[in-house]
Amino acid sequence: MVYISSWDEFVERSIQLFKADPLSSRYVMKYRHCDGKLVLKVTDNRECLKFKTDQAQDAKKMEKLNNIFFTLMARGPTADITEVTGKEQPDMQPSKKGRGRRQ
Incomplete structure (x- = not known):
């Protein structure tokens, strides 16, 4: 499980992973407030793609x-x-309309 540093690469590879096997693919988001980190993970039990960021x-x-x-x-x-x-x-x-007269 290596983190992918490029957002565009993560999106492209995760879409390809999902399209290859949609029934066994999972997409997980995890946010840790104390660290201020967001981790996105896409996996199909054979390959795992992760992206970590702390940018709002x-x-x-x-x-x-x-x-x-x-x-x-x-x-x-x-x-x-x-x-x-x-x-x-x-x-x-x-x-x-307000409570005026009906026309």
Whole structure:
């Protein structure tokens, strides 16, 4: 279990690992507040990929990776992940009017 130092390499290799065997792949996040460290781990019981960071800006990257994995898990390993932007658009609800007269 060697830590991968490059974020881009970790993302690419973890996606390939998941697509190769989606039924036995696992994705684990672990945060230690006392150390301020976030560790991400992707494994399929044969290969283990780990990424460790203490940078707050990597939280957005982690959120994007979560969305990629959610897409792959929901749509299947052959899903197109280029459309995943990492930010969901909330459904627009009609605005509620005040307690005035009805027209």
